[in-house]
Amino acid sequence: MKVAIAGAGKLGIGLTKVLSDGGHNITLIDSNDAAIQKAQSEFDVRTVFGDARKADVLKDLGIDSYDLFIAATDEDEKNIFIGSLAKKIGCRAVVVRMRSPEHVDQIGLICETFGADYIVNPDLACAEEIYKFLTEKNGISGGRFAVGGAEVLSFPIEHIPGLADSYIREISALPEGALIAAVSRGGKVIVPNGNTKLLPEDRLYVICPKTGVGKLRHQLRGAVSTGKNRRVMIAGGGKTGYYLARMLTKSGVSVKIIETNRTRCEYLASSLEHTLVVHGSASDSKFLADENLSAMDAFVAVTDTDETNILLSMLAKQANVKNIVAKVSHNDFRQLADRFDDIMTVNPVEMCVADILHWFGKGEYILFTQLIQGQAEIMEVLAEESMSLTGRPLSELQIPEGVLIATVTRNGSVIIPSGTTVIQAGDRVVIFSMLTSAGPLESLLSKGNPHTL
Secondary structure, eight states, X not given: OEEEEEOOSHHHHHHHHHHHHTTOEEEEEESOHHHXXXXXXXXXXXEEESOTTSHHHHHHHTGGGOSEEEEOSSOHHHHHHHHHHHHHHTOSEEEEEOOOHHHHTTHHHHHHHHOOSEEEOHHHHHHHHHHHHHHHTTSOTTOEEEETTEEEEEEEGGGSTTOTTOBGGGOOSSOTTOEEEEEEETTEEEOOOTTOBOOTTOEEEEEEEXXXXXXXXXXXXXXXXXXXXXXXXXXXXXXHHHHHHHHHHHTTOEEEEEESOHHXXXXXXXXXXXXXXXXXXXXXXXXXXXXXXXXXXXXXXXXXOHHHHHHHHHHHHHTTOSEEEEXXXXXXXXXXXXXXXXXEEEOHHHHHHHHHHHHHHBTTTXXXXXXXXXXXXXXXXXXXXXXXXXXXXXXGSOOOTTEEEEEEEETTEEXXXXXXXXOOTTOEEEEEEEGGGXXXXXXXXXXXXXXXX
C-alpha cells in the first residue's frame, strides 16, 4: 500500500512507524525541517520537506498514484484543506484528523463538502475508551459481541466462582471450548497464556463457541454490579476532558474538572452542564486534597503533557483513589506508567493508528474490530491466500508478542487453534492483540505484495 502522511507530529510519526513496520510504502511530508530530519534518522521512509497545502507539492509527489493520504497536522482547518486538495488531485482515499468539538456534530457534512473519506478524532476516541472503562468495569453491560461462530463476553472474575487465584491451564469452571483471550488487571490489559494466574480483581474477556454461550450466560446470570463510579475528578480541561465530562454527566456521574487556564475554565463552565469546573493547578497536592481527591471514585489525568499525567496519577494513588486513568502518548512514558499495575493508560496515537488501519481494511479483509480499554483490540479477519497468515502451521509463523490467534471459523465450525493449525483462505480468524503490536500484526496480515492491500 502506498501512503502519504502530512504532518510529522505525534500522530504522523506513530502512523509512519506502524505502517512502515507493516511493509507499506510511506511518504512523510512536513514544512518543519527539524521534524523531517528526525524522521529520516528514525525510519526507512521517503520524506518531503514542503507545505502540503500547496498543490504543486502534492502533484510533484504524484499523489494521484497513492492508495491513502492522511492529513495529520495540528490544525483541523489545515487538515480539511489539505485532504480536500489531495482528493481533488486524485488520491484514492483521504483520512483527516479532526479534534475540535465544534466539528463533531457535522462530520458527515464536512466529508461530503470537502471530499474526506474518513475522520479520526483522537481526543474523542480517548474519552470513549475511558468512559467505557469507568462505566462498564463492574458489569457485563455492553460487554458482549459476536465474532464468527463465537461470542466474546466481558465480565468481572468474581461473577463466576472458582476462577480467581487459579492458573488458566487449571481452569475447569468455564464451558468446553471457552478461551480466556484477554485479562484487564488494575487498568492494564494483558494477553494471557496457560501460566497466567488469575487474580480476584481481574476482568476477563472470554471467547466462547456458540454451543457453550448459553451455559456461560447462565453462570453469569444474577451477577450484581457493584462499586459504581459516581464521583470522578478530571485533571485537564482540554478536548479529551471536555468530551469525557459530557459523557459522564449524561450518565448521572458527578464530575469535577481541574484546569489551569482561566479562559478555558470559563468556556468549560458555559459549555458543560452539571459539571463543576475549578481553576487551579492539579500538580499541587495540597490543592487536590482541598478539592477532596481522596473522596473520588475515579481520577483521570488528561492534561497536555505525559509527565504531568503520570505525576498526577501518582498523587491519586497516594490518595487511595480506586480507579486511575492517565493519557500517555509517548512510548517512553508509557513504559514508565505501565510499571504501576493499578493505573490504566490510554494512548490516543495508538488508537488513531488502529482506527485508520481498520477503516481502510474493512470491506477487504477486516470484518470486525473492537478496542479493549484503548490498549488492546479484538478483530475478526477474513483470511486470504496471499496473506502471510495462511498456508503454514501457526507454530511456524512469527506471531508477534502480545498477539493471540483465538479462534478459526471454517465452514461454520469453530476451531480453537493449536500450533499445528493451518489457516486457509476463506477462514474467519479472531485475533486478540495489544495495540503496541499493531506494526508486526499488520505485517502478518499483509499480502504477498507488501504495497497492496
